[in-house]
Amino acid sequence: MQPPERIDNDVTHGQLQLGWAHAAIALDHAALREACRCAECQFKRHHGTPVSAPADVRITAIEPVGYGVQLIFSDGHARGIYPWAYLAELAAIATG
Ligand SMILES: [Zn+2]
Secondary structure (H helix, E strand, C coil): CCCCCEEEEECCCCEEEEECCCCEEEEEHHHHHHCCCCHHHHHHHHCCCCCCCCCCCCEEEEEECCCEEEEEECCCCCCEEEEHHHHHHHHHHHHC
């Protein structure tokens, strides 16, 4: 999957916006935090503990990793890598 041409982090509204030439998606920061796939969060889910995040959690930094981004959250969690395809998949789930 191609990297987006635009990445906007809307901290006020808690939305991460990605734009391609023919598509655009917006993802809720708290939903992204809850969808984290790092080893720690996967372990919790695997053992039946949902990963929950307060609605006001925010992405405070975005680190490019080539095939996606590493998202740093205001609750101190910074281990999640989000490939572009996973972000698109999450957006599809969010919009039905
Ligand atoms: Zn995580």
